[in-house]
Amino acid sequence: MEFRKSHGLHGEITVPGDKSISHRAVMFGSIAKGTTEIHNFLQGADCLSTIACFQKMGIDIENNRDRVIVRGNGLRGLRRPQDVLDCGNSGTTTRLISGILCAQEFDVTLTGDESIRKRPMKRIMEPLSLMGADITSMNGNGCAPLLIKGRPLKGIHYTSKVASAQVKSAILLAGLYAGSPTSVTEPYVSRNHSEIMLDLFGADIKASGTTCTIQPARELHGAQVMVPGDISSAAYFIAAGLMVPGSQLLIRNVGINPTRDGIIRVCQDMGADLELLNVSSGAGEPTADILVRSSSLHGTEIKGAIIPTLIDELPMIAAMACMAEGDTVIRDAAELKVKESNRIAVMVESLKAMGAHVAETEDGMIIHGKKPLHGASIDSRKDHRIAMTFAVTALCADGVTNIKDADCVNISYPGFYHDLEQLMK
Numbered sequence: 135m136e137f138r139k140s141h142g143l144h145g146e147i148t149v150p151g152d153k154s155i156s157h158r159a160v161m162f163g164s165i166a167k168g169t170t171e172i173h174n175f176l177q178g179a180d181c182l183s184t185i186a187c188f189q190k191m192g193i194d195i196e197n198n199r200d201r202v203i204v205r206g207n208g209l210r211g212l213r214r215p216q217d218v219l220d221c222g223n224s225g226t227t228t229r230l231i232s233g234i235l236c237a238q239e240f241d242v243t244l245t246g247d248e249s250i251r252k253r254p255m256k257r258i259m260e261p262l263s264l265m266g267a268d269i270t271s272m273n274g275n276g277c278a279p280l281l282i283k284g285r286p287l288k289g290i291h292y293t294s295k296v297a298s299a300q301v302k303s304a305i306l307l308a309g310l311y312a313g314s315p316t317s318v319t320e321p322y323v324s325r326n327h328s329e330i331m332l333d334l335f336g337a338d339i340k341a342s343g344t345t346c347t348i349q350p351a352r353e354l355h356g357a358q359v360m361v362p363g364d365i366s367s368a369a370y371f372i373a374a375g376l377m378v379p380g381s382q383l384l385i386r387n388v389g390i391n392p393t394r395d396g397i398i399r400v401c402q403d404m405g406a407d408l409e410l411l412n413v414s415s416g417a418g419e420p421t422a423d424i425l426v427r428s429s430s431l432h433g434t435e436i437k438g439a440i441i442p443t444l445i446d447e448l449p450m451i452a453a454m455a456c457m458a459e460g461d462t463v464i465r466d467a468a469e470l471k472v473k474e475s476n477r478i479a480v481m482v483e484s485l486k487a488m489g490a491h492v493a494e495t496e497d498g499m500i501i502h503g504k505k506p507l508h509g510a511s512i513d514s515r516k517d518h519r520i521a522m523t524f525a526v527t528a529l530c531a532d533g534v535t536n537i538k539d540a541d542c543v544n545i546s547y548p549g550f551y552h553d554l555e556q557l558m559k
Contacts, residue, residue, distance in 0.1 A: 135540040135551065137528035138509075142380030142428075143557040149368045151176040151361035152389050153546050154299070154327050155419065157184050157226045159359040160195065161307075162335050163204030164188040165212065165234060168356030172202040175361055178546045183222035183246075187231060190215040206356055209310060214240035218279070221246040223474065223545050226300055228278060229258050230328075233304035236267035237311030238284040243272070245279035249474050249516065252277055258304040261292045265308055265316070289314035289350070296469065297442040299325035299393075302346065309348040310337065317347040322439040325393045330418040331359070362389035362421045366519075367547050369397045369447040373454045374526045374554070375426035376406050383557065384411075385424045396444030398424070400451055404431040404458055433460035433503055441466045446473075449519050452481050453527040455501040456490045464498035474545075475515035484512050484524060488531055509533030518545040525554060 151174040161184060163170030175181065177199060185195050185202070192213035194205040212234075219242060221227040228246055232255075235242050245251065256276040259269050268283035289312040294301050297320045306328055309316025323344050332339045334357050338349035368388045375383035390398065390410065401408050407429045410422040433455060436444075444451065448467055455462035470477040482494040487510040491502035509531050514521040516539045528535035543550045 135537050137525055137535045137537065139532060140378050140529035140558050143374055143378055144382055145557050146384040146386060147371055147553055147557065148386045149363040149371070149388065150178065150547055150549070152364040153178060153180060153366065154226065154325060155331070155359070155361045155389070156181045157224070157230065158327055158331050159361065160184045160188060160202065160204055161230060161234065162331055162354060163206050163356060164193040164195070165209050166206040166335050166354035166356045167208045168206060170204040170206060170356040170359065172204065172359045172361060173200070175202040176364065176546070178548060179222055179544050180224035180226065180546060183220070183224045184227045187219045187221065187227060190217065190219060204356070208353055209351060210239070212238055215242060218243045218245050221250055221278070223247050223249055225250065225253055228255070229300040229304050230307060232258055232262065232269065232280065232282060233307035235282045236262050236265070236269055236284065236308055237287050241281070241283045243279055243281050250278050254472050255280060257296065257298065257301050261290065261301070261305050262308055264290050264292065265305070265312060267308065287312040289316040291317040291319070293319045294321070297322040297324040298469070299328065303328040306332065306339070306346065306348045310351045312350050315347055315349050317345055319345040322442050323393055324442045325391070327391070334359070334418065362419050363387045364546070365389050365394050365397065366446045368424060369450050370522045370526050370550070371557070372397065372401060372408070372424060372426050373450045374529060376401065376408070376429045376431060377454055377457045377526070378529050379428050381428040383426050385426070387421050388424050390420050390422050393443055396440045397447040397451065399440065400434060400436055400444060403434045405429060406431060431458035433458050433462040433501070435463045435465070437463070437465035445469055446519060449477050449481050449523040450526065452492070452499060452501055453485065453523050455503055456485060456492070456505065456507060456527070457530060458503040460503055462501045462503065465495070466497055468497040473519070474517040475520060477517070477519065480515055480517065480520055484510070484520070487512065488527065488535070507531035509535040511536045511538070513538045514540060514542055516542045518543045518547070522547065522550055525551065
C-alpha cells in the first residue's frame with residue numbers, strides 16, 4: 135500500500151476491543167461453567183484463532199460480531215481435539231492455552247504460522263515442566279509445534295526472568311488445576327488482565343508487589359465481559375495526532391489499565407498536548423477518552439519498570455521520537471527482538487531508510503530527533519505493529535511510502551487503514 139504526507143487529522147474514533155482481554159475472555163469462558171457474554175470482542179485474526187482452538191475442543195462459541203457468547207463446560211470440560219490446534223500468528227493463544235492444556239486428560243499438538251514456529255516457548259515450557267507438565271518442542275528448538283501430554287500438576291513458586299504477562303498467565307492458568315497454590319514473581323509487574331478477569335470468573339487470586347498467587351479451583355463461573363478499546367491500537371492515533379501538524383483527535387473508550395498505559399506517560403514526558411476525559415473504572419478495567427493535539431515534542435529516556443507497560447507501543451514511540459527535539463533513548467527492551475519480528479532491527483533499518491538518525495543498541499535504540507523524513511519502501515515482515523507504525527510515520531514524510539504486506543494489520547486491527555483515511559478527510 136502507498137501512503138503520503140498528511141496536512142492534519144481531525145475527528146473522533148473508537149478503536150477495536152482490547153486484544154489481550156478478548157483472548158482471555160474466550161479462554162476463561164471456555165473453562166468456566168455456564169454462559170459468558172463478551173461485548174466489543176476484537177474480530178482480529180489472532181483472537182479468532184483462540185475461538186477456533188476452543189471450538190475444536192468441544193466448546194460452543196457463537197460469534198455475532200458485536201457480541202460473542204461462550205457456553206463453557208467447566209474446568210474439566212474440554213474434549214480432545216480431532217486435529218492439531220492451529221494458533222495462527224498468536225503468541226498469546228499459544229502460550230496461555232498451553233497452561234490450560236497441560237492439565238487436561240488428553241494429549242494435543244499446538245502449532246502456528248511461520249512466525250509462531252520461530253518464537254521462544256521455553257519461557258513457558260520450563261515453569262510448566264516444574265509443575266509436572268509434559269510439554270515437548272517437537273523440533274527440539276524450544277519453539278512450536280508443541281506436543282502437550284496432559285498430567286496432574288503441582289503448585290510452585292516461580293521467579294520469572296522476564297516481566298511477561300504471557301508467561302505469568304500460562305503459569306496461573308495451570309495453577310487452577312494444581313494440587314497446591316501457585317505463585318509467580320516478576321522483575322516488574324506485567325499486564326494484569328488475567329488477574330482481573332480470573333477474579334471476575336471466581337478464582338481465588340491475590341497480587342502483592344510483583345508476586346501473584348492463585349489457589350487451585352474447583353470451578354469457574356461464566357461472566358459478562360465488557361472489552362474496552364485497545365490502547366495498543368489507540369497508540370497509532372495518539373501518535374498521529376501528536377506528530378502530524380494541525381491535528382486534533384478524540385479516541386473514545388480506551389483501556390488505560392496502569393499496567394498498559396506507558397504510552398500515555400511517555401507522551402506526557404515528551405511534552406504532548408494530551409488529555410484524559412470521562413475516566414471510568416468499571417469492571418476493574420479503567421477506561422477514558424483520549425484527546426490529542428499536534429505538539430512540539432522533545433526527547434526522553436524510556437527504561438526499567440515502564441517497559442512492560444508499553445512493549446507493543448515501542449515501535450510507534452520510536453517513530454514519534456524522530457519528530458521530537460533532541461535525543462530519545464530506549465533501554466531494557468530486548469523483548470522486542472522476539473516478537474512477530476525483531477522489532478528493534480526492523481525499526482532501525484526502516485527508520486534509516488526514511489532518513490532518520492537512529493542507532494541500534496543491545497537492548498533498544500537511540501533516536502536523534504528532528505531529521506527530515508522522506509518516503510521509502512518498507513518491508514513490514516508481516517508484523518502488524520510495524521505496518522501500522524509506518525502507515526502513521528508516512529504521514530509526516532515527504533514523498534511516497536510503500537508498505538509491503540500491509541494487510542498483516544488484520545491480525546489485530548482489520549479496519550485500521552479505513553479508520554486512518556476517515557480522519558484525513
